[in-house]
Amino acid sequence: MADKIETPAFVMDENTLQSDLALLRNVADQASCKLLYSPKACSLSTVLRSVARKVDGFACSSPFELRLVDQLCGGSHSLHLVSPLIKRETLAAFGERLNYLTVNSLSQWERLRGAVSSETKVGLRVNPQRSFVRDPRYDPCQQNSKLGLSISRLADRFETAPASLRGITGLHFHNNCDSTDFTSFLETARHIRDVIPKVLRQIEWINLGGGYLFNLVADFAEFYAAVAIFRETFGLEVFIEPGAAAVQRCGTIEATVHDIFDGDDVQIAILDTTVNHMSEVFEFQFEPDVLGHVDNGPYSYILAGCTCLAGDTFGQYSFDRALTIGAKITFLNMGAYTMSKAHRFNGVSLPTIYTRRLDGSVDEIRTDSFDDFARHAGVTDIAAA
Numbered sequence: 001m002a003d004k005i006e007t008p009a010f011v012m013d014e015n016t017l018q019s020d021l022a023l024l025r026n027v028a029d030q031a032s033c034k035l036l037y038s039p040k041a042c043s044l045s046t047v048l049r050s051v052a053r054k055v056d057g058f059a060c061s062s063p064f065e066l067r068l069v070d071q072l073c074g075g076s077h078s079l080h081l082v083s084p085l086i087k088r089e090t091l092a093a094f095g096e097r098l099n100y101l102t103v104n105s106l107s108q109w110e111r112l113r114g115a116v117s118s119e120t121k122v123g124l125r126v127n128p129q130r131s132f133v134r135d136p137r138y139d140p141c142q143q144n145s146k147l148g149l150s151i152s153r154l155a156d157r158f159e160t161a162p163a164s165l166r167g168i169t170g171l172h173f174h175n176n177c178d179s180t181d182f183t184s185f186l187e188t189a190r191h192i193r194d195v196i197p198k199v200l201r202q203i204e205w206i207n208l209g210g211g212y213l214f215n216l217v218a219d220f221a222e223f224y225a226a227v228a229i230f231r232e233t234f235g236l237e238v239f240i241e242p243g244a245a246a247v248q249r250c251g252t253i254e255a256t257v258h259d260i261f262d263g264d265d266v267q268i269a270i271l272d273t274t275v276n277h278m279s280e281v282f283e284f285q286f287e288p289d290v291l292g293h294v295d296n297g298p299y300s301y302i303l304a305g306c307t308c309l310a311g312d313t314f315g316q317y318s319f320d321r322a323l324t325i326g327a328k329i330t331f332l333n334m335g336a337y338t339m340s341k342a343h344r345f346n347g348v349s350l351p352t353i354y355t356r357r358l359d360g361s362v363d364e365i366r367t368d369s370f371d372d373f374a375r376h377a378g379v380t381d382i383a384a385a
């Protein structure tokens with residue numbers, strides 16, 4: 001298979017995707033909640049089509065995501081939109097096809113109230129004011145968060161201005177990122193139960209967001225207990241909308257070593273990929289998993305990306321054998337927030353996209369071209385470019 005793949009490449013493994021989706025489906029069924037997928041994690045067509053076979057709907061963040069999901073996955077899935085920006089024209093374009101809309105603030109709701117189809121169920125994003133993410137850039141509950149109405153204000157509005165909540169039939173929260181246990185999930189659910197019990201008695205549904213890597217969790221008891229608070233105590237329909245849990249493991253980035261030279265105290269290996277293709281490596285400064293890397297192996301290299309950015313590096317990795325020019329490097333667990341955040345800084349092309357089918361065969365899905373780069377740069381007459 002390796003020979004068939006032109007690097008840099010993104011390879012989606014259908015087998016892994018299906019097993020991680022099956023796990024999510026099973027846990028959602030055990031909890032009797034509805035399973036949505038957040039396409040922001042990965043919106044490649046092959047991923048969406050596979051995901052569609054296992055989920056009840058899609059939790060989109062923009063009109064483009066909505067349109068893509070609608071076109072690729074047909075009309076049988078429920079479509080949800082949650083975003084700090086919702087334009088009237090989006091609501092007009094989707095009309096009753098938008099099944100659930102989550103508004104981000106009560107002022108947004110006030111302005112959109114008249115523009116929402118009577119078939120669309122409207123929820124309010126609530127900030128539960130329970131922070132579990134250390135990096136504030138990824139913490140929806142940071143001080144002065146732009147994401148949702150704080151739960152304390154919601155409690156207050158419910159008592160002092162209930163008319164402002166008219167038409168709201170659901171709540172939505174999302175307050176974690178890549179978590180591998182559900183302690184914080186249960187803590188958040190209990191907090192919501194304790195602070196706004198009267199609101200929960202008035203509504204019909206609640207969306208508990210994403211942020212948990214279900215496939216790395218050993219015990220789901222706290223997840224089931226949290227869902228039961230809303231389902232059993234308050235009789236609500238419950239949704240979850242994971243992204244990374246569905247797709248993180250199924251994607252690899254494949255690269256080739258193009259140069260090796262001496263650094264101050266370790267060799268540098270230049271690859272034909274870059275942090276452009278894995279932007280969270282740069283944002284979080286974490287070292288991605290590399291196939292064949294061994295702790296304290298005899299041959300060490302800084303694996304470096306191919307752009308002019310000094311910080312375009314992946315970290316120091318050791319191997320049992322020396323790398324040579326032309327060696328292949330596989331970055332593991334790259335399915336989430338890679339292709340959806342990839343860009344062409346320095347004019348480096350996006351990875352070629354492949355799917356490894358269940359029978360092991362590999363299909364090329366898309367190759368990035370100079371024309372794509374030129375179009376992005378505003379060139380309209382590609383032939384003359």
Ligand SMILES: Cc1ncc(COP(=O)(O)O)c(C=O)c1O
Nearest residue numbers: 038174209210211212242243244
């Ligand atoms: C509102 C909302 N829902 C769901 C998700 C998906 O989160 P994850 O991919 O961590 O499961 C996100 C991610 O940012 C989000 O902002």
